[in-house]
Structures are given as C-alpha cells and as structure tokens.
Amino acid sequence: MRNKKKDETDFDIFIIGGGVNGAGILRDAAGSGFKCGLAEMGDFGSATSSSSTKLFHGGLRYLESYQFRLVKESLRERDILLNLMPHISWPLQFILPHNKNLRSYWILRLGLYIYDLLGGSTKLSKSVGFDLRNNPFGSCLDQSYTKALAYTDCWVEDSRLVLLNILDAEKRGAKAFSYSKVTNVQRKNGHWLVSIKSKERSFEIKTKVLINTMGPWVNSLGQVEKNKNKQVMVRLIKGSHIVVKKLFNHDNAYIFQGKDGRIIFSIPYENDFTLIGTTEVEHKEGDEVKCSDEEKDYLCNFASDYFQKKLTKKDIVWDYSGVRALYESKNVEARNASRDYSFQLEEKEGAVLLTVYGGKITTYRKLAEKAVSKITSLLKLKRTEWTSTKHLPGGGFKLEDKEKLIVGILKKYKFLNRDWAERLFKTFGTDVEKVLGKAKTKKDLGRSFGSDLTEREVLWYINQEHARCVDDLIWRRSKLGLRLSSKQVRELNSYIKKLN
Template sequence: MTQGSRYDLLVVGGGINGTGIARDAAGRGLSVLLVEQDDLASHTSSSSTKLIHGGLRYLEYKEFGLVRKALQERETLLRAAPHIMWPLRFVMPHMPNLRPAWLIRAGLFLYDHLARRELLPGSRGIDMRRHPAGAPLVDSIARGFVYSDGWVDDARLVVLNALDAAERGATVLTRTKLAGAVRAGGEWHAQLQRADGARLDVRAMAIANAAGPWVGQLLHDALGRGAHHSVRLVKGSHIVTRRLFDHDHAYIFQNPDKRIIFAIPYEREFTLVGTTDVEYHGDPSQVAITEDETRYLCESINRYFKRKITPADVCWTYSGVRPLLEEEGADNPSAVTRDYRLELDAGDGEAPLLSVFGGKITTFRKLAEEAVDRLGSVMPIGKGAWTAGAPLPGGDIPGAKFEPFAAKFANEHPWLPANVARRYARAYGTRAKQLVGSAKSLADLGHEFAPGLFEQELRYLRDVEWARASADVLWRRSKMGLHLQPGTTEQVAGAIDAWFARSPASIAQHTSSAIPG
C-alpha cells in the first residue's frame, strides 16, 4: 500500500469481530484494509474461556434469542475449522441447594432443542458414582447431567479469519492504529500510525469500528462522533493448573453466588478454570488477575473436587476485558447481555460508519454477516452472504473429521515426533503441509528454540500469520509457553525476539491492491 491508497472499507480492530467483518467483506469483493493497534487477538479475543457455546446460563436471564443464535452457529463453526474447534462434553454436578433438578432438566431440554443438532449429542442424566467424571469429585455428589458444546482455540480463530481475508484480497496491518479520520467528499480521510511512528494517509468509502473495549474511545477521540449505545467493561480472569482430572470431559460448576465456573481439559497437561465477572474501569490493555479473583476460582473448584488447590498451584493466569452491551437495570455483571448491537451512522449521504457494541466469540460470524449486510444498505456491495458454508484456512479437512486427517499427516511425515506432528495438524490443519514444506528431517526445520519449536515454524508464523514477537508465538498462535521447562521462559522468549529482530517481516506482506486514488 502507498500514501493515499483508497479502499472500500477500513476495519479498525484485529479481534474476532474485526477480522470476521474483514473476511466477510473481502469475500464479497470489497477492497478492505484492516488495522490493529497491537497483535491480532492480543486482548479480549485471546482471553476467553475458549468455548463455542450457546450459553446455557443465559437461559436463566431469558436470553432465548441470543442462545438460539449461538446454538445455530456452533455446528457451522465446528465444520468450518475442525482442527481448532471440536465438540466437548460438559458435566454439571447436581447441587440440590443451588438449583432443583427439574429446573436443570428443563434448561437442558431447551438447550437441546432451540436449534438443530447434527454433530453434537444431546443431554442426559448420569450417576456420578459410576460415571468416570464422578471420580475426582467429592463423595457427596451423587448425580449430575451431561450436555454438549464446543471448544475453540480463540486466538487461532482470529488469525485464520484475518488470513482468509488477506487471501481474498484484504490488506492486514498489525501494530497500526487509527490516529484520526474525517469525512470529506463523500469518503473518509484517515491517518494511520504505525508502531515505529510512521504515518500513512488512506481513504475509505466506509469505516467499521470493531475496536472492542475501545469502541467508544475510538468514536470520541479518533472519529469525533457520539453513539446511541455504549459498552460496559467486565473483566474475566482465568487460572491454569496442572491437570486436575484424567478424562476428556469438562465441568460446569454452580456457585452459591449463582455464577458459573468451568474446569476444562487444557493443552493435554493442564486444567483451565474460569471465569470471573468483575466491573472494570482501567486501561483494557493493562488488565490482570487479582489475588481475590485467584482465591475465588480456587475456592470454587474446591467445593467440588476431592483434590484441593491453592494459589500456589496456579501455573499461569490470563485476564481480558469483555466489552458488553450496556443495558439499564443490569447491576450484576454476570447478568449483562452477551448479545450485540450494530450502529450505523450514514445520515445525509455521508460516508458510512458502522460500530460494533458487545458480542461473544460464538456469534462472530453472524455478527460479521449482519455488519456487511448493513453496510450494503448504504453502499454498493455486489455479492451476498457467503461464509456459512466456507471453511477457514486449514479447515478443509475431508468430512470435517480431524482424527483420520491427523493420522494421515503423521504417516506422511514419519520423521516428525508424534507430539509435533499432532500439534502441527491441530494448529494448522491442511496448512501444516505448507508449514513443513520440503523438509524431510528435523534438521531441515532449522534451529530448535524450545522442544518442538523450530525455526521453520517461526518463518511460517512471520510470513503467513503476522507474528512479530515471542509473545505472538508462545502465548497466542500457540500455548507453547505453558510447556517450557521451569526457569527457561525468559531465555526462550529472548532468543525468539532476537530472531525476529534479525529477520524482520516486510510491511508489504498480506496486502491487496488498493483501488487507485
């Protein structure tokens, strides 16, 4: 891209909603520029509980429309990327003092039938004294329920949406912020600022503000606009411990304060526990878990598991700020809707501005589709919705069946250690062959920065997936940071950062041809 380049759509925000909108719009033939002030998925979108779910607990708040929409999206997404998303069974122990069994059964019946299911089995009651999921739990728990939802590698989902957008012609610029934009001559004149201080002037027919926690700030500071809607910032924190149980089911636990806590198998060796809901008023980029939140999550787990945990058992934590749609009368952060609103500002023939308020990761594709449809009401868009049946990069796995694909990939690369072959298949799907390239041995993959992390993968992540630093690799595009030997994290991160400094990526990568100005 060059100074003065012109695009149909400038998307601000490299989280799940921004990349989803960029992908949808690029696939409809629009020239798209996506800018993200940091790395892709570096804030809210990599800090979720990593579930593709309808939101069982939202039924209690009578959010039937939201739950139905999310349930409809589950199987659409599971088919689109079976390497990074897969079905997961959830166990809910019954605690008679919290919710009666009839109420839980009624909720699960609704959950099973609000939307059509083909991939996911329905719910059922279980005897905890006989089911494997009952073994880790305290002896007083005699019965429970099992139901289905899905798991997602949230940060990779964001990257794959950005990659699909780029392969359909979009320009994607990370570490680039929108400094300001004004309407002039029926279009937006925008100034971008890169991390190195360089500035770029571009023009766009429309802007989509998908800045998440910064949606209001961007409107006020960079665009000089107000809005009818606003977001309420709610912090969600998670802890990761060593594996607390050996089976492949997840748990959903009811707390006396009516909150829900999940305990989920994570990265083979760990258990993910979360989340909290805490009102947040600080800088969203500086969010972090507190000691009180850590204790709360440990205590929540200890009500159910025989094996007790303390903050000393926590291996890793992460926190994110959820920009929830502000509503009147929702004092409890847990009761704030996870639905979204799209606000279109396009009066008197002015250049359109569409802002996204709220949302959840499960409904991102539908949100993006609706956003581009809304823009289509005020600007020419020649093609209709298309993403419902389209796989994401690497997701074109035959029959959406991951295990046979992973076995075949491992057989085709017998020189790869089994754990590395499986990780490549999981993270990259059919693109794993592109990562491996012509390599025929581990030596061909280059320097090994950490067990199973070779220079070849760093090159792929730099050239294809916008990775620019060790955190991009170790904590977002993979969770390999969790698997490093104690005391080696800083050393490995330093070596990776030094490699990126020696091998910088071209700014021009993943750019489309802008419309001549």
Template sequence: MSQAYDLLVVGGGINGAGIARNAAGRGLRVLLVEKDDLASHTSSASTKLVHGGLRYLEMYEFRLVAESLREREVLRRAAPHIIWPLRFVMPHEPSMRPRWMLRAALFLYDHIGGRMSLPGSKAVDLTVPPHRGVLQDRLTKGFEYSDCWVEDSRLVVLAAMDAEARGATVLTRTECTALARSADGWRATLQAPGGDREIEARAVVNAAGPFVDRLAKAALGSGTPSHLRLVKGSHIILSRRFPGEHAYIFQQPDGRIVFAIPYERDFTLIGTTDLLYEGDLDKVRIADEEIDYLCEAASRYFVSQVTREEIVSTYSGVRPLYEDNAASNSTVTRDYVFELEADGGAPILSVYGGKITTFRKLAEHALGKLGEAMTVPGEPWTATASLPGGEFEDGDFARFLWQSSEHYPFVPPEMLLRLARAYGTRLASILQGAENLDDLGERLGGNLYEAELRYLVRHEYARTAEDVLWRRSKLGLHLPADAQARVGEWMAANATETADFA
C-alpha cells in the same frame, strides 16, 4: 497521495477479522488495522468455547442461544482442526437449581438450535470413575451435555488470513489515530512502526472491542458511553486436576457458573469472573479478589482445595458489552448490537458486544447494516466456506492426522498432533520438502523448530515472541525460560515490524 479503500475496519479481534473476511469475499476493497497484534486483547482471553451458552437460557436469551448453537455447527465444519467437541459435566448441587430445572434447560438446549450433530445431554452418575475421587462425596448425580472447544486467538488469525487471501490488506501494529469525515468518505491517519500514513475509505467499521468508545470519539467528537459496559473476565491455569477429556461446569451461590476445563494436555483452566472494569485497557490483569473467587468456586466441588500456590498462569480480558441496564455484570446481554451513524456524512458502524461463537453471523449482519448506507456487492457466503487449514475431508481430524503421519513419518507423534491441531492442512507449508527434523532448521525448544517460526512470520502476522508463545500457540506454558528467550532472539532478528500497503 493517500490510498483508497471501500472499507476501513479498525480492530483485529474476532469481530473485526470476521467482518474484514466477509467484506473482502463480497468484493469490497478492505483494510483491517490493529494497533497491537491480532487477538491481543479480549479475543485471546476467552474461556475458549464455541457454545450456545447454556446459562443464557436463564436470562431468556433464546434467540442468542439458538443462533449460537447453529453457528457452533457452522464453525465446526469450517475449522475442525481448531474446533472440536467437548463434553461438559454439571454436578447437581441440591442447594441451588433443582434437578427438574436443569433437565428442562438441557432438553431445550439439545433442541432449540435445530438438528445438531453432537450427542445430546444425559444424566450421569458421579459416584463412579472418572468423577469418583475428583468431586466431593456429597455430589452423587449430575448431567452431561455437548459443546465445543476453540483455539480462540488462532480463530482470529485464520479469519484475517482468509480476508487477506480474498484481497484484504491486514496491518498489525498499526493504530488509527485520527479520522476526518466528509460527505462521501473518511480520511484516516494510521500510525505504524514505519511511520504515519493517510488512507481514504468510503466507510469505517469500528470493531475496536473495549476501545470502541475511544475510536467513536476520534471519529465523531463524542463517544457513546451509555451504550457500553466494560466487564473483566479472568482465568487461572493449574496443573492437571482430573483425568479424562471432559470438562466440568460448577454452579455458584451467586447464580454464576465457573468452568474447569482440560487445557494444553498438562493443565486445567478455571474461569471466569465478571467484574466492572474502569482501569487502563492496555494493562488488564487479574485481581486478588478474582483469584480468591475462582479458587473458592472450584474448591466447592473438587475433593482437594484449590490454592493460590497451584496457579501456574493467569489471563484476563475486558468484554465490551452492550449496556442494557441489567442489575448484574453476569446478566448483561452477550448479544451484539450495531450503531450505524450516516446522517452526518460517510457511514461509520460501531459494534458492541458479541461472542466468539457468533462472529461469523455478526459479520453477515454487519454488512447488511452497512448496506443501509452504502452499496455492498455480492451475497452472504461464509456459511459453507472453510477457514485456512480446515479443508480436509468430512472434517475428519483423526483421518487427516493418520494421513499426515504417513506423509511425514519423521515427525514425532506429539509434535505432529500439535502441528495438525494448530495448522490443519497448512502444516504442509511448514513441513514441505523436509525429509528429517534437521531440515526444519534450528530447534528452539521442545518440538518448536525454525521452520514453524518462518511460517508464522510470513503467513500469520507474528512479530514477537509473545505473538508466537501465547497467541499463535500456548507454548509459553510448556517451554522453559531459556527456550522462550531463544524464540525472542530469533524473532527479533527475523521478524520485521513493518508491512507494505496493498
């Protein structure tokens, strides 16, 4: 006998996790399935910003920018451990946009979203530290403005955890391989390591990201290729390039912008690109032309040239953008669009586009759209709700870190900072009962102990070393190969690939 749900959400990226969370909190019986790991595709391959999207003003995307800036405030309050302010410095390049245009855009950016808690924009002198000696001498003036950093893959995991806490079932490594429709529901075939299973659901949300068309074909017999443009974005990671906690935003001759951002303490993140993608969606990799583009883009501004030899790591993702017939991949809308199909029987809602910053609002709108075809109980509720780990007083991370250091004096400061940033108040689940580091079990490498791995397996759906080293954390950049191998051995011995249905 198959199990019955109100809503089957297919896709464990930020949109799927956000919709599952919202729906579970409104009383729907929800099943979220992801064929790989949570955030294993586009949602872990972003530039890792919660931002309004300054360049979208140039495309007249005023509604999207305003909504994004308002959501930036909401998400900061919900998850202050994984989202924090970052100042961006934009050198003025006289051969590109004039200063008056940049000043006007930043004035609008400061005000279009309503009252903001972050500092506004201002002019900045690039001939003095910390910019002198980092940027080329021809760059003397610029502007500075505020946005936020986010641990993107952790945001997805926290949304899924919150969905589960509110009654949803979350299954990773579980692929929806077939959908059969009737007048009042769907029968889905799910393929998992433990074997195939069938479930029933009143409605389906197709939040499969770049795979959205594949699922639409499985459900409806035909996809919607005219509505989808797949655009690849790639990033390169270098050793730390400049001091300070600010980031740079570099204008390019092709009209695009490229970010250079402090990353994981020891590195600089540079991205992104915009290339039409037609390859295997399960094997997305950076291309040589993208490496050349990013090196050249940064070298136009830094004193010393950026070379391939400096690159320590790369990552790429494919954005499932709504096809608006824009001439350039860079100007295709980043707004989200829904396609609700309910005329032929039970409803299926397909999600196109979107960005990390607007995932919460997207989820609200998705439930509203579904409400046109089925009964959706409750009211929107996520605007004032914390995400797991973000429940500390006034969102004051510095105070929380200080209190944690008093509570766990045996934890070295660097380790405590990493744990507090990753887990917020949930670090108590890792450290509780320990009186010294030995109580945390085997040390796998660096400041990673067995207790943290146990937590990730039990509470955060981690099943492999890659889940731990590159999505739940970025320890893959810091740990040597032998330590990473030990993590893999531990996970193979202790993490199960199977999960039970609720």
C-alpha cells in the same frame, strides 16, 4: 465493489480493530468483492478475542436471563463454525455435577432440554443425566456430588480463529495492518480520512465506509470524532482465567455452579493442563487488564468446592484476562447482562460509519454477515452471503476424518511423535504439509527452540502469519509459552529480534 488494484490507500470499507469481529467482517467484505482494509493497534486478536473461555456455545446460563434469541443463534452458529474449522474447533462434552445444595436437578434438566431444542438438528450429542457414583467422571470430584448432567458444546482456539479470518481475508484481496493504531478519523468530501500510526511509519487512508470494531475501546472513536452524544452506554466487565496442572484424566470439561449463583468451567487444556474460569469484575477504562489476587483466590476456592484436590494460588502456572464490552446493561448484575450485539449505522455527508457493540466469539460470523449486508443495502448493492459454507485456511476436511489425517501426517513425517503431529494438525490443519515441506528428519526443520518448536515453525509464524514478537508466537499463534522455560523464551526472543 471495484478494481482492487486501484490506489493502495483508497478503500470501500475500512475497519478499526482486529479482534474476532473486525477480522470476521474483513473476511466477509473481501469475499463479497469490496476493497477493504483493517488496522489493529496490537497483534491481531491480542485483546478480548484471545482471552475468552474459548467456547463456541449457546451459553446455557443465558437461558436464566431469557436471552433465547441469542442462545438459539449461537447454537446454530456453533454447528456451522465447527464445520468451517474442524482443526481449531472440536466438540467438548460438559459434565454438570449436582448435589442437593444446588439449583434443582429437574430445573437443570429442563434447561438442558430447552438448550437441546434451541440447538435444532445437530451432530452433537443431546444432553443426558447420569449417576456419578462409580463413574470415572466422578472420581476427581468431592464425593458429595452423586448425580450429574452432561451436554455438548464446542472448543475453539480463539486467537487462531482471528488470525485465520485475517489470512483468508488477505487471500481474498484485503489489506490488514497489525501494530498500527488509528489515531484520528475525519469526514471529508463524502469519505473518511483515517490516520494510522505504526512503529515504522504514519500514513493516511481514505474510505467510503468506516467500521468501528474496537471492542472495549468502542467509544474512544467518538472522542477523536468529537461526537460523544451519539455513544451507546457500554459496560466493561473483566473476566479472568487461571491454568493449573491437569486435574483429571479424561477429555471432558466440567461446569460448576457456585454459591453466588455464578458458574465456572474447568476444561482440559493443552494436554497437560486444566483451564479454570471465568470471573466477572466491573472494569474502568485505563485499569490494568490483569488477573488480581482476589480473582485467583476466587477461582481456586470455587474449583476446590468441587475437586478433591484443593487449589491455591501456588498451583497456578498461567493466567490471563480480557474485557467484555457489554451494551445497554446498567442495572443488572454482570452475570445477567446481555451478551448480544447491536449495530449503529449512520451516514453523514456521504461518509458511512458502522459501530459494532457487544457480541460473542460464537456469533462473530453471523455478526459479520449482518454488518456487510447492512452496508450493501445502504449502498444499494447486491450480494450473496457466502461465509457459512467456505472453510477457513487448513479447515477443508470433515471432523470425522481428523484422526485419519493425523495418522497420514505421522506416516509421511516419520520423525514426528503423536503429540507433536497432533499439535501441528490442531494449529495448521491440512496446511501442515506446507509448513513441514519435504523435511525427512527433525534436523531438516532447523534449530530447535525447546518443546517441539523448530525454526521452520517459527519462520512460518513470522513470514506467513504476521507474528512480530515472542508473545505473538508463544501465546497467540501457539500456546508453547506453557511449555518453554524462561531461558528458552529468552533465546527465542533474541532469535526473533535478530530477524527484524
């Protein structure tokens, strides 16, 4: 905790890996007064943290493997996080259809009762059971499902969550480098020397504390450091999702139980689509992180057991995959392996290394809080935990005021239609006006790239949000990749290239 203006390459804390855990720690550490930095080898959040099911949830199914501590912490976090970012997160009700071939209805009811109890006092609705016959939630489903249960968790735009943590950390004085790979680390005179390579330059930074939040690559730092015997066993599990055209006309999600004991979700996505996932496939480092044909068939067949519409690979408009790094989980099925996190803290010759294993999107804030507290106590410093009450950029409003704020935007910017205003609000929250400025007409926002993407928005992503290439822009800053034609993407790509 010292003068932030000191040497630009001299840090208290430096983080390798700009997924949700690295970004969360960067924000917490910056707001706690540390001079800190982060290097991410791709775009921020471009690995696992933009490939999740996008839920702040306790994880109903983790009750089956007795992960009560994790479920309780996650449910409490769900409520805290919703308050901090009500523009990119919102409550989502899940319908769990039931027929006699599935787990007993009463066991599920009991599971949800425990889930409600672990959630404590919450603004979100408690679980209920109901009859699916003559109910709009049953009309898109196979008619054998006559009963259902419903419970509520939260949706989150995962890639924007990472980005907003980075942006807020920067506002608090942190340095964050994307497309910058850490190629070597070494201890020297009570510090770490970290070598970083980007397309434009190679440079070295010095730090007292090094934090490894490299997710699926967590053990590759051991290789550069030649300290393999200290590595914790990490199990890599690939999970894929598919996106199809909208399968139902309401904004609740479904959770389906499969014959193999697994579950999948079908979630309303980007107004016109349904997101279906996930799979769990053992993954080897170096293998391609891609949704295979088998996974596509598996998800289509699984969902077709429930929906009246029978899905095939031809219905898929987009798919994505990510890799979980699960720790200490050798002899259990992937679905039962712990989703909890752990830390390894070591100090040698005065240089500190904190390695983060596992974790969920939902627990990132708590994980970051614990990580920074571990470091402050090791360094015998005092600190006040602060991240549970300070909203992320654009999130400084109450969830119940969201509609009023969207209507306000429509009034101020008369050229916007409802879908456009809503999309912008769910992206930028209360910062929408900073993006649109004094525009009176659509023309004032410059060139149009298709769908409702304008030059103003593109430049905002590039100048204010670290977007470098077309994929950053259409898949992580926004999800406009689902709407733009390949010709429009090509044109956007050449526009961005000309700027660089």
